[in-house]
Amino acid sequence: MAQNAAALHLDDISDPAQLLGLSDAELARLAGEVRERIITTVAANGGHLAPSLGVVELTLALLSEFDLNRDKLIWDVGHQAYAHKLLTGRAAEFGSLRRLGGISGFPRPGESPYDHFGVGHSSTSISAALGMAQARDLAGQRHHVLAVIGDGSLTGGEAFEGLNLAGHMGRRLIVVLNDNEMSISPNVGALSLFLSRTLSSRWVRQTRREVLRFLRSIPRIGQKLAIYAMRGEWSFKSFFTPGMLFEAFRFTYIGPVDGHDIPALRRHLQMAAAVEDGPVLLHVRTRKGKGYAPAESDPTRFHGVGLFSPETGEAVAPAGKKSPPAFTRVFGETLVELAEKDKRIIAITAAMPEGTGTDKFRARFPDRFVDTGICEQHAVTFAAGLASQGFRPVLAIYSTFLQRGYDQVVHDVCLQNLPVTFCIDRAGLVGADGATHHGAFDIAYLRHIPHMRLLAPRDEDMLRHALKTALAQDGPCAVRYPRGAGVGVERTGAPRVLATGVGExxxxxxxxxxxxxxxxxxxxxxxxxxxxxxxxxxxxxxxxxxxxxxxxxxxxxxxxxxxxxxxxxxxxxxxxxxxxxxxxxxxxxxxxxxxxxxxxxxxxxxxxxxxxxxxxxxxxxxxxxxxxxxxxxxxx
Known part of the structure; x- marks a missing residue:
């Protein structure tokens, strides 16, 4: 049962059903509370700030229209799930976010009955939601199943596999596309260009108004003509805008809608819920970092951020002496240094140039840098193609994400003994991102593959030499190194090739x-x-x-x-x-x-x-x- 709107505050919410039936004004007031709590908590704990700020209104609209005690809601990746956590009974413990023994930074079913599926890697939500939808239908139930997926995650192959099967099966399913034109870094690829198409430029809007005004002025039949014109406009837009893509997958397409307009969101969610004859996709446009000026102006930096001042947005340096440079930074600088002398070196990342340190390479050698988007499988095989033609591709990737391209590492790289260098960042324990992001398994899943070689530099100086060594191999080689600051050792001389199979x-x-x-x-x-x-x-x-x-x-x-x-x-x-x-x-x-x-x-x-x-x-x-x-x- 909904409480008296005037009495409901964030800390009063123990069950998301309390949001059902609230007024738009009350939801808007709660949005302010949610944003303030997210900003102050992430400033103290670190975390994924900009993604969660961007979906505050969307989360409130979802929870005001769907009952999570019955309906199922799956957040893709989970970077944007902080508002969801706050509004599903975890406001009191939100201060423990990402801390040892505290609540996770990602949806985790063991933490709350309202986290309906565990996530942490991208592009999984549609597949999981479709499985839940089939389970619902087999059980003879009628509740809704929703997947919220970002436009960055939509570039992942699994997302399209899910869309394809969902359209083929024709089951009731609601996919909410959160389109903020970014994943972690700005999106790349044809899909992002396609989603950015719009027919809302000023001259189009003005022409539309004038045509409708003229049609309505025609006696007796004017209103009907205007209705026919608008229907034609919808058909035209569906051909030239993202509706064409999703309709091809046999989805009913609705949108795009302003993701920060709660009344509009609720109306469109009601429309989506009313579709009975198959899957529907609601296209929502949001702004990453919405409501916090520093995050809006620099959403990449505030995607995943350390401690900062909530008043200024400036990073807060830990007390004590200055930390040594991070392994990631040393890798990026060394790669540029080596590429200056070897034009065969190509840097590749899967949507994480800043996170992997390859942004420095991108700035120096834009023609030799490739961001594949969130497509780890493709990135591995793309690197194999380059290597087959005499280049020396370097794929910089987190350990936990390389797992997603395992088959390609085996069959496309190692079986052909191609000289692809895998620079495995975040190897080992990564900290607050937890179980989905620890680089726990790369040694085990790489060492048994024929032709693969694997180096583990102990510090930032050895990382330089390990990278040089890996690039000198005539077959595949991986270099694993941890997240965070180096040890602080002196960097000795130019990068050199290490003797193969020799320790110290x-x-x-x-x-x-x-x-x-x-x-x-x-x-x-x-x-x-x-x-x-x-x-x-x-x-x-x-x-x-x-x-x-x-x-x-x-x-x-x-x-x-x-x-x-x-x-x-x-x-x-x-x-x-x-x-x-x-x-x-x-x-x-x-x-x-x-x-x-x-x-x-x-x-x-x-x-x-x-x-x-x-x-x-x-x-x-x-x-x-x-x-x-x-x-x-x-x-x-």
Missing amino acids: VLREGEELAIIAAGPCAHAALAAAARIAEKTGVCPLVFDPVWLKPLPEAQLADLAGRFDRLLFVEEGARAGGFASAALEYLSDAGLLRSQRIRRLGLEDAFVQHGTQAELRGLQGLDAEGVTAAGLELLRED
């Missing part, structure tokens, strides 16, 4: 060998110093550098000299680097009665928190490695 002993030692991949090597060095201080035993620290091919000779030497081996990696233990090393040692008959411990991510999805908190919980920081090393030394 970072600290000589005795009794215990700590074999730590990637940035874990620095945690291992700190742990070795602590262990030596506590026990007098100085552990050896070894950085394998290469996760494939393994530094077999060095691993064999360590297995022969040390009775205690501690492996450390920031990735899934199942099928990860330690698994590969132990498989080799076992197959070579080099395992005796050594005491062995493996540190890595357990067989569970890691939730959200800061990177430091999560590494602590997983035992991957210096304290965790120290504790594991001491336990090994105490064992008989």
